[in-house]
Amino acid sequence: MFDDEMAVNKRWWDGATPVHVRSRSYNVDGFRTGVSSLLPTELRELGDVRGKSLLHLQCHFGMDTLSWAREGAVVTGVDFSPEAIATARSLAADLSIPARFIESNVYTLPEVLDEKFDIVYTGYGAICWLPDLERWAKVIARFLRPGGTFYIVEAHPFTDLIDENVTDRVSLTGRYFSKGPVRYESPNTYTDSVAPLDEQVTYSWLHPLSETVSSLCSAGLQVEWLHESPLGFFNLHPLMKRREDGHWQFPDGTCDIPLTFSLRARLPD
DSSP states (O other): OOHHHHHHHHHHHHHHHHHHHHSTTTTHHHHHTTOOSOOHHHHHHHOOOTTOEEEEESOTTSHHHHHHHHTTOEEEEEESOHHHHHHHHHHHHHHTOOOEEEEOOGGGGGGTOOOOEEEEEEOTTOGGGOSOHHHHHHHHHHHEEEEEEEEEEEEOGGGGGBOTTOOSSOOBOSOTTOOSOEEEEOSSOSSSOOOOOSOOEEEEOOOOHHHHHHHHHHTTOEEEEEEEESOBSSOOSTTOEEOTTSOEEOOTTTOOOOOEEEEEEEOOO
């Protein structure tokens, strides 16, 4: 189901990867000098990962995966884009960071990988590209060892309702409980680069927070906590300001809505 939309997205990510590598937003040059791509939220909430095996789903070209490796984790990154995986492997080799990268769709990963991990991790801007969270959650449970941890830090689905065409205030539009894929067409990616793409169409899915939590519970995971935060991970509106710690935030009195959420769950022993 939605194979055609996923194929379109795969072509888009193949084209977007070299653009992202060159963009200021990803700051690959800084990463090469030792700057972490992780934000304080995930570093604090996931905690000490030294010596732990970590599976990163939808890793793009691997900067966050490699940042977790720098924190001491034994990392495996997975992405469906061959261009992204090739770039991740090259970056790891250039920086002599031990890491394994696997080209695979999340849903078909059990067909090519048969291991258990201490941690399964999903970062910002990932699950909106997946049509089926119940199937996603089952994959997570499949790869966790008993007692293992799943952690996600992600854009709050409420942010999908912010009208990007209204710039002097925060205005909401759209449907929070929308069904089916949302088609979006743009000549550029979401970074600060203006390089045109060959594939300019993407499809995404809005997943209410309840859907994420319920899917994980249905797969047998026990949710330890769910946090909502007014701190964002990118500039999604002209009124937002970047903090010294790398997070983005609306000024006081401008808007008070959740921009990100994080969740920690475990697979029972």
